[in-house]
Amino acid sequence: MTETLIKLDDVTKTYPGTDVPAVANLNLEINRGEILVLVGPSGCGKSTTLRLINRMIEPSSGRIMFDGDDVTHVNADELRRRMGYVIQQIGLFPHRTIAENISTVPKLLGWDKQRTAERVDELLETVGMEPGIYRDRYPKELSGGQAQRVGVARALGADPEVLLMDEPFGAIDPITRDRLQNEFLRLQDELKKTIVFVTHDIDEAIKMGDRIAILREQSVIAQHDTPEAILAGPADKFVEDFLGSGATLKGLNLLRASEVELDDVTTVRAPTSRHEVMQAIEAASSPWILYLDESGAPKRWLDRRSLDEVNSIDQAGKEVRVTVEPEDTLRDALEKMLQSAVGTACVVDPTGAYRGVVRVETLVEIIDRLQREEQARQEAR
């Protein structure tokens, strides 16, 4: 199954006028269908490495193999049309509509109108944007998160086998970034693209990567392995320092909300009456119960006192501000828990409907376990 799709063979890039190469003798294999994350401190050459793959930067020496062919000297423009490309600044064409943006590569490849239009609508739906609403809009009418979704849709335009992503979620606020990461992971489950993903954020790397290549200066690979293996056994001091303290906390990045046993709390679902809510609170084993709206999405935490203060249930108690999606890592869940009024994070399914909760106690147990494992490893060494 693990078949190499892209191979960098002893690739070196030295910029004119400098003696020190930006990328030195890099050998890297990227397997079909995996997300490979290139991560490292700034200036380590990870972006340069990514741009060597689609030859936005021409290598000074070495070979680039793609799907068994040497592509070091083929027409670079044609090569790029076979690889989706997403950058941090997104770079949507401001004078083109969303549909025109997404159809950039299909148009370059000479697709007919009908096929292109169908593809645009399909892609907009894939990234969760209603084609009827967004097709004919211009990029300036989009929020940052929407623009990045369109950026991904555009990169997928002609269904390339490969996606190259250079800090794609780097310029987006944490909450939207988290949601985009989750959406992207769900998308990748269906698409099974081969993805090279550059980031400087080790937490993002652990969350997104099937495998991670940790790079040091001149794109020298310090360690290239699965996130689990890297966390369990950092190859050297550099990797250890880069992972930083709190390896246990990093371990929380490996577990997803969908993988832990969810707890249940008493819920009431709109439409409901004050009386029913009171009864539910009386009967509940915990002080707080969860109020869901008609669609089943968690809305507010209610306790005995909250109904005394206000008349409407819609304003009583504490608002549920953030929810955890199944793809969220336990670290994401922990952060959201800290923002929650009641120290409990609501887990919702992709439609936003309530699935269960993760309690602080559950996380403490897991952290305990991880710490014991960590200690055992260190003693074994």
Added chain:
Amino acid sequence: MTVATKVGEQSSSSPLAEKLRGNIELYVTPAFFFLLATTVAVVWIYADFDAQTASMLEPSKLIRETRQHINLTFWSTLLVLTIAVPLGIFLTRPRFRRLSGPVLSVANAGQAVPAYGLLVLLLTVRPPGAITAIIGLTVYAMLPVLRNTMVGLDQVDQAVIEAGRGMGLSKRQALFAIELPLAVPVILAGVRTALVINVGTAALAFLIGGGGLGVTINAGLKLQRDTGVFIAGALVALLALLIDFVAASVERGLRPKGL
């Protein structure tokens, strides 16, 4: 990815201020135009023309001079466009960028010389006539278009070009599909400036036998006929306002949507 994004998530630009600004531009110029045109009409009807003034302001002569004036402006601006826009593109390509400094200083010098001097200097190398005048006007109005073409291309967001190139647009495709369309507003602003400069400077074309409304203005000044000076001068101004208005409308129409 079933979570549909809300419409409310979109960034709301405030189009009101923009619209107001645009509208003022659309109304003020015509207002001035009609004010001035009315004044000209009133003067024309009520002023006493002596024989000199009457022959100076003979309608068929004025029409001929206006036509010459428009021709001078049109051909010189067209020449400016065909030279300055490609030159601007050429000078913003990485390979030739180091030439941009010297070329800009030459263009600067062209405009630094007073128009009067430039036209007369041309007589040392060319015979008098409309073509020599057009050459002079072309040199004189080159700078704004050249500079705006370069600025317009330089201010295009590098990330947009990078994204385009990264998707497989060739250099040429990126230039025509991304860079030039996004530079159009700035380039057109330069063209509009050039047009207005040329309408004004064409009034000096008579100095080297280029014709135009400058002929009548000059005659009026020499013979001290203020009415003649006023009418011919006002015609130049009306022409400038009209051309500026047309250029503004074209600019508006050609500006890419979504900017």
